[in-house]
Amino acid sequence: MIEQTAFGADTQPQFGTNSFAENPEPRCPCLLLLDISGSMNGPPINELNAGLVTFKDCLAADALAMKRIEIAIVTFGGTVQTACDFTTIEGFHPPTLTAGGDTPMGTAIAQAVSMIRQRKDTYKAHGISYYRPWIFLITDGGPTDAWASAAAQVKQGEASKSFLFFSVGVAGANFDVLKQISTREPLQLQGLEFKKLFLWLSQSQSSVSRSNPGDGVPLTDPTGPKGWASTI
Amino acid sequence: MPSPWKVLANSVVGTSHERIGERCQDYATARLVEAGEVSSLILVCADGAGSASRAEAGAKLACHEFLSVAASALTGGLSVSAITFEIARDWCDRARRRLSLEACVCGAELRDFSCTLLAAVVSDRHAVFMQIGDGAIVYREGDGYRTAFWPENGEYANVTYFLTGPDFESRLNVKLLEFGPDEVALFTDGLQPLALHYATKTVHAPFFDPMFATLRREPDPDTLRAPLKQFLASKPVVERTDDDKTLILATRRLPEHDHAPPRQ
Numbered sequence: 001m002i003e004q005t006a007f008g009a010d011t012q013p014q015f016g017t018n019s020f021a022e023n024p025e026p027r028c029p030c031l032l033l034l035d036i037s038g039s040m041n042g043p044p045i046n047e048l049n050a051g052l053v054t055f056k057d058c059l060a061a062d063a064l065a066m067k068r069i070e071i072a073i074v075t076f077g078g079t080v081q082t083a084c085d086f087t088t089i090e091g092f093h094p095p096t097l098t099a100g101g102d103t104p105m106g107t108a109i110a111q112a113v114s115m116i117r118q119r120k121d122t123y124k125a126h127g128i129s130y131y132r133p134w135i136f137l138i139t140d141g142g143p144t145d146a147w148a149s150a151a152a153q154v155k156q157g158e159a160s161k162s163f164l165f166f167s168v169g170v171a172g173a174n175f176d177v178l179k180q181i182s183t184r185e186p187l188q189l190q191g192l193e194f195k196k197l198f199l200w201l202s203q204s205q206s207s208v209s210r211s212n213p214g215d216g217v218p219l220t221d222p223t224g225p226k227g228w229a230s231t232i
Numbered sequence: 233m234p235s236p237w238k239v240l241a242n243s244v245v246g247t248s249h250e251r252i253g254e255r256c257q258d259y260a261t262a263r264l265v266e267a268g269e270v271s272s273l274i275l276v277c278a279d280g281a282g283s284a285s286r287a288e289a290g291a292k293l294a295c296h297e298f299l300s301v302a303a304s305a306l307t308g309g310l311s312v313s314a315i316t317f318e319i320a321r322d323w324c325d326r327a328r329r330r331l332s333l334e335a336c337v338c339g340a341e342l343r344d345f346s347c348t349l350l351a352a353v354v355s356d357r358h359a360v361f362m363q364i365g366d367g368a369i370v371y372r373e374g375d376g377y378r379t380a381f382w383p384e385n386g387e388y389a390n391v392t393y394f395l396t397g398p399d400f401e402s403r404l405n406v407k408l409l410e411f412g413p414d415e416v417a418l419f420t421d422g423l424q425p426l427a428l429h430y431a432t433k434t435v436h437a438p439f440f441d442p443m444f445a446t447l448r449r450e451p452d453p454d455t456l457r458a459p460l461k462q463f464l465a466s467k468p469v470v471e472r473t474d475d476d477k478t479l480i481l482a483t484r485r486l487p488e489h490d491h492a493p494p495r496q
Contacts, residue, residue: 024430026389064474101349129433130391161387210248213366213385213421214281214346214476 001186002103012224017088020126025067028131029086029119030201033112035139035170040099043138043192044170051194052094053174058202059089066090067203068131068209072115076108077101086119102148104149105139113153124174131208133163137182140191144168150230151181158183170199176232187222187229196228236484237263237273238250241399242471247421248474249282257282257347261299272306272355272436274299275480279367279420281346281394285382288336290345294395297330298323313334314353319360320406324349326373326410328395344396350418352380354482360415364400366426369437372415372444372485377435381405383424392421396435413445414485414495422462422475440481452466474486 011094017023032052036045052073059065073083078101086093113127116133125129135154143150154165167182169175170189189197203217211217222229246257257280276295280287301323306312310319331345348365361369361380369380384403385392393403417440419427427439443460444475450456463469464477 020431024425028389063471066263127433129430131390132388178473208390210283210474211390212246212248213348214279214287214394215248215283215390217390 016075017090020116020128023088024128025064025068026129026131026209027123028065028116028205029070029072031072031074031086031112031135031136031203032114032134033108033137034073034075034083034097035103035105035137035141036075036099036140036173037098037141037144038077038100038134039102039148039172040077040170042099045099045193047192048138049094049096051198052097054119054195055198055202056089056092056094058199059205060208064208070119072119073163074108074112074115076104079105080104080108082111083114086115091157099137101140102144103141104145105137105143106145106150109135109137109147109150110153113150113157113163116157131211132161134136134164134205134208135165135167137167138169138197139178140170140172142177147177154181155183169232172201185231188232190228190230193228197222200228233269237264238447238484239273239275239480239482240447240456240460241277241478241480242457242464243476243478244461244472245475246475247470249476254282254478255288257287257291258422258476259288259295260418260480261295262355262480262482263299263303264304267305267307269353270310270311272353273416273419273482274302274306275352275368275416275482276350277352277418277420277480278347278395279365279422279476280479282290284344284346285362286334286344287346288342289334290396292345293330293334293345294327294347294349297439298327298349298385301326304355306353308417309442312353312358312360315353315360315406315408316349317404317406318400318405319345320360321401321404323351324395324404328400331396339450342396346396348392348411348420349395350420352416354412354416356412357410359412360406361407361409361462364393364395365403365404366421366424367419368424370417370427371409371413371439373413377440379428379433379435380407382433383421383428394468408493415481415483418478418480420476422473422477423479425472426469435461436461443481444483444485447481447483448464448485
């Protein structure tokens, strides 16, 4: 119970965080674009799945992040699938992904860009403000479909500040292509440090979701001494 | 004749800035200007950008310079109804140039002093509101409250416009009211989630009703400064927003207006 004073805050009942009416907090959308093609089979996919659990656990420990961060997952392995549509952390149940098939990365990127666009429209329709979305691509290969148009969409989206696009290559990734897709320098995952990666991602998203107008958002360098990545 | 206005203002540092040991980067000030028979109340507040190294000084200097320029114009006989966009822009420009000068003096950049600016000038029969960036100005009209402007953010929640920006003139909003409201509030963006209803773009009246009612009843507004600060730092408020928070309340409405107890 909160005591009502002359300057008493009207307290808002806490229901689900997914509803815009119950949770009018600004949203911080983060779309994970995950390669689950055949080559990810074995330890890589297991570590990736464990990383997703870490991701949820870390974000769930931050009360503000719980209300503000929204996660979506698009997978590509044989087909492109929305493994999880945008949800606050409460409704995010880390999937257990299985690997198989080729790598339709171009189609997956196009779908991610389109989902980001639609999500912004939904926010606007509900009068919800939002932070700049992140698209976070993780792959251990290279596209087996056409990717030129996807690369153009990423460049255009970055130039117009529609979203931030990060790419991470696991050993075996085609970094030449990643460099042509991503405006930002692709990062190389050290070994199978998916847990460290998702720990960093959750901390970064928490920082973004806490930032106020005019604030800078300092991110720790993933290639630093305690990081999980190296530059190519 | 004593001023009919009661003004209450306070700021608190946000928990997000407190965590990293930063001081409050908001500033607020007010002055009643008498010119002949006419008295006008000037209210100003500013929110310094968290990423700017001298934001605290920027917000304070901008408020003082704006107040001093506006007060001397009004003392010189300018009536509130004659404040045009060009005059408002000139006052903002003076505040901005004051920051430029300060930047020169300490070998810094203008952007190091980045801050928003909100101002209200209220006479008996008119009011002019001016705003660059986010935060809001709320005034009473009849039984309800209205915002002078909806807060100006960029597309994203953590982006706004500043007095120090290169395009500040195009971001300046000016509005003239053809009546003198008897209650006005200015606040920085830290209070937006509590004071405004985003989906309908309206003012959240239950936020202001009890505060204005208390201020109307209190003969000495200064005694409310501590309770206001306490409220701004209280758990229910801090849970909704971790930014710096500043609130200025001004009323000349009489307590007799309160027929009913404030809404719970």
